[in-house]
Amino acid sequence: MILVTAKQMQEMDRKTITEFGIPGLVLMENAGRGALETLVETFDPIESYRVAIISGRGNNGGDGFVIGRYLMEMGVAVSFILLSERDKVAGDAKINMELVEALLAEHPESRFLEVPDGETFDRLKPTILHHDLFVDAIFGTGLNADVRGFFKTVIQTLNQSQSPVFSVDIPSGLNADTGKVCGTAIEADATATFAFAKAGHVLYPGNVHTGALEIIDIGIPGHIALGECPNLFLPEKEDIAALMPKRPFNTHKGSAGHLLTLAGAPGKTGAAALCANAAVRAGAGLVTLGVPQGILGIMESLAVEPMAIGLPQGDAGELSEEGLQAIQTVMSGKQVLAMGPGLGTHSSTQALIRALVEHSDIPMVIDADALNCLTSTPDIFSVAKAPLILTPHPGEMARLTGTSPKDIQADRLNIAIEFSQQANVILVLKGAQTLTACPDGTCYICPTGNPGMASGGMGDVLTGMIAGYMAQGMAPEAAAVAGVFIHGFCGDLLAQTSPVGFTASDMIKIIPNALAKILA
Template identity: 35%
Template sequence: MSVNRSALPTTLYTAEQCRVLDRTAIERCGIPGFRLMQRAGQAVWAVISQRWPELRRITIVCGAGNNGGDGLVVAGLAWQAGVEVQLVVVGERYAERLRAEALEAWQWLSGFGVKAETWHPGVEFSGELVVDSLLGIGLSGPVRGEIANVIGQINRCAVPVLSVDIPSGLCADTGAVLGSAVQADLTLTFIALKQGLLTHEGVDFVGELLFDGLLLPDEVFEDVPVSAFRTDSEDLRELLPERPRSAHKGRYGHLLIIGGDLGMGGAPLMAAQAALRSGAGLVTLATREEHRLAAITRAPEVMCHGVEDADDIELLVARADAIVVGPGLGQQVWGRALFQAAIESGKPLLLDADALNLLAQDDSVGVGSDWVLTPHPGEAARLLETDVRDIQANRFEQVRELQNRYGGTVVLKGAGTLSCDGDVIHLCSDGNPGMATAGMGDVLSGVIGALLAQGLAPLDAARIGVLVHARAADICARHYGARGLLATDLVNTLPLAMNE
């Protein structure tokens, strides 16, 4: 049996790339397609046996493609193990519609005592577990009609649901729900990690995500390009090695944070606190004079300056190794003047919040080479003069478009945050729903800004900053729960995430 389950890979692929990998394994490595299907079915059954060892009845819902073929193998293995199998196939003349490996799976299963019943609205699922083996990664259009009805019945089940490779109805490339999709409790995906499982709506439908490589040799992957990479602990350790005992603050950068127009003083202060907790040697805050006393009371480690116009930050800019501009900046005369001063500084720069809104309004700014832009979908829509729905429909495509138009490194925030420098995309699979609250973006700006000030390249600062920020939020959620999480809760947890 293929029991090759492992931690999620760091390489992500599109559906088409997965199909190429599958063909390569069959044609170049000589692995029969039905053998791969058997390995997939065996991997699913291994998970079921481990998670539900007392299982007596199982319902397996199969479509007519290769994903359905995987389910047919699971049905045979369950029957061999003495489990009562309810095999529900979708569509009239099911066996006549099967092709290639799925047909082989049907013929193999016919040697056992498993009886198939064709789905109709009166069918009741009798299993203690439902296996979704309905639709695979080849889905391109909206789910309609009978298939949508089957998905609806699966989602109404009061028992756990395991999806084979991908929840039926989910786009493997974008994570979008194509009409309707199975709400899985667990998804076991094979061969390569599909990028849509980790972003947009995908994160709400996969449940627990497991991976099995089906024992494919490394040569299968040699000539197939990777779509994106998943940032993990190894990247963190490589880019943030242990500090020497002789370290001093001058070695770890001086970050200038600009923002906080009247009534918005908290945003840049959260960024400043996060920057210090992320290892910056020195942090200066340039904000309204009215906010200075509150800032030094809350964070005496931050060097806070009240500024009235761009002239007041000239020396502060000269001393800084990197600049964050935007948190609480506003779009009035004060904010616009400071925004322009930051743009003209020539320093590594992070633009967030109102700095992004000002950038969207000003065609004269041009393209940056070493700046980092950190838009959420709404800000991204303004930067690309579109709407949020278009941004979310294909986040991978849109982060590339943002980078192509504005240069530098772009961080498209959201579930499965993406960082792109034009050459490569990195995805963060950490994080939780508690991060959907005010101030989280300000904290992230401080983290990334601190890493820029410490000398990391923009893309590395972005992807590591996103990871640390998400893991700090996960630590908080484990202690307090996700609901009610505050951005400031993350500040003291950042060192735990960074020094893992």
């Protein structure tokens, strides 16, 4: 699914009107009629509701007038609540407001209330709240400042009411690009948006405020939409299914990909096992797990299918730079190198990781401690010879950028895209709606996953999955997008049994089943 920004949507509207000759009034009519269809399907039978259209003075309010006009013609009692003075409504919205006013004489069950200020709202509040359904047409996608004054009071009042709310285009108070709440925002049960979903609909907390989302075709020509070069995407099952490699009948383990995982240290053997076992479950034909010699025995019992090998270790039992030549020998014939889970951050391990990033010629998935080993030399990514996929959580991302987790979470989308472009890496920024940002500016927002996945080892599983898909021949970008989606989908399947308490090991077991459901 394509996602757009408010600016891109505004430009599409402008070009449709000025270059293609479709009047703005027609677009507003299409938007209102399409939103009405969703409203009627969502709240059935619509005739049983007392509906209040809460309109601002802009085009979003105009869409609300169109919806209300059609509702009146269906015999629904509609109250039009204009949060402005009439003479401040202009353009296409004014035309639709005047159409509504002209029709009111034929529909005595409906009414028009002008509510230009807080005093009027307080006086009419009991009347306004005496409705079964609110249509939120206050602010559209252009909002970029905090909601203040009586608008804030109106939104908070609607949220506190017991009646459902249907938002037009976007819940009023949400930033359409980031999903952030601008002071306060409508908590909608459902939203009808136009032409394309906006990033703010799917990014937390916007996704929570949006409710069920329906996209309405309002007649924007396809070449105009594509001309805006959208760079944000929300992958769906069908997209992931199309990415997955199809195996020839005569496939054997040697042709299904061979990857090397460098992971583990004393006390951190579980992370290494999770990563390697996940790669196997993702379908890699062969997985070699390279660990410090001192923990080889433990690893052979924790990871049965992967081939565990012991590598030279330092005085603290860590993988060290002294093992570089041995590792490079083992890397021969491998399609992917995954490193980081449970490695530790000993100075000798840091030197090893830097050398591998700088000199290796096979694609790498870099996670956890391998990322932490590189925080003092972030410029090293730009000199890497091979494609890199970095998979930080917000804390690791903060260390890479010299900021704080709070800073990262405050602007996840822009930070991910900017870092990916500057470092020339594919960046998987984990969290609610994990982001996969690519050097060309493309970014994928993952729709799968849930809070039950906030448990140790989940990231190790993701690293193994992405590496496993790459080993089978998937391009790095495709492997990252698919790995993130399927990883979250596994969590969603497990959450159907219990919302919490499932583990990373549970995730690994159902990877094949999750893929089967996606491919079905």
